[in-house]
Amino acid sequence: MKRAFAVAAVLAAPLVLGVLATGSAGAAQPRIYHTIGATSASAVVATTQGCELTEVFLSSSTAMYAGQPGPVGKQGLTAVFVRVTDSCAASGARVAPAAGGGGGPVVFQADVQNGAPLVVDPRLTRASVTTDLTGTDGDGNPVTVHLTASWTGSGPLEHTTDSTHVHFADGNVSSTANDLRRAASAQVAVEVAGRSATGTDPSAVLEQARSHCIEVPRPGVEGFFPCFGFPA
Template sequence: MKRLLIGLSTAAMVALSAAPAGAAPNIYHTISSTHGSAAVVETVGCERTEIFVSSMSGMFAAQPGPVNKQGLTSLFVRISDICAAPGRGVVLFQADGMNFAPLDVDSRLTSASITTDMAGTDGDGNPVTISLSASWTGTGPLEHDTLSSHENIPGVGNVNSVDNNLRRAATATVSVTVNGLTAAGTDSNAVLEQVKARCIEVARPGVEEFFPCFGFPG
């Protein structure tokens, strides 16, 4: 069950027939996460530009319970003079930031995009505003795999889960503007991923505080 603790993962439906006779699910969890990542590294003359982008949209729900949705986008940009110090280079400018803007992506992972302004800091720790525009276009086949887990914890209960995973290679185009400075480029080895997971906790009669899916109720 450790994989269910890492980020927002997801899974396919698990049949309740796996529960012991007379038992009912304590909590039925549903988690989904769709993620796009890109790493742009481009060199023109002595100037090297590096941009790393990660953007996702996620959903978590427990039954009974509300549906919670949230996005998360982070970025790091660095511009270096690689001729100034051979083998190391000299950083001319860098900045990083993060906010809760969600990735806009279609269900088949053929395209995705994010446009947002985020608060961040430069290399000296000064506050800056970072404007990000990034788009992904799927280029490879849609890869699909599933992973199931059906565990009986003696004397305590059952926990059943299935993960349903999609992945597609993509090309990403990224543009970043910070303090009037614009950096842009393309990553032909980017990726779009989607993970869906569902997990059912079924406690034995009389057992309380049984939360193996995530370690906490709901």
């Protein structure tokens, strides 16, 4: 669940990008979707106070994209989910700290996001985000989550590349990916609705993707969009 939440929150960003159409009249025109760079960070922390367990799921990203030629677009996205559970509520006693992964009833939760970009260096050695995110709690009441988070790279820089070229009856598609990844340690602090939580995630991660997808329909073909949903 740790990574599923963070990854889902980061992929919610609309990174389907600038399109380039070239070619002479009457010829099939390539459509190019280009990610100049999309960098993301994720973390999960949990803290206990008395019977209450507070869990914070965080993802943050920044992206640059463009058609060729065309202006460069920039986009940020930060998402936070805060959940507080009470392990003593079932017994009516509030004498022991919550244990395990939040098995008690939920007493507070908030799911918020905004366009704050991740600040990160090109080699993924460090990153940070500080922002106030407004939204609603689980009861529909307005809330503001104050977030301060930082990541420090703790592992080697991993580099992977991929390239595909596929021929279909309706056209051709080519894609490339040039990705970086580094394990990291994250420090996260949140304040919301009179509550606060601070913790460390030693198994956080920093990732960067550079990629493009090119689709070339055959003359007369319509509805050929194999790059739909790019980046995958």
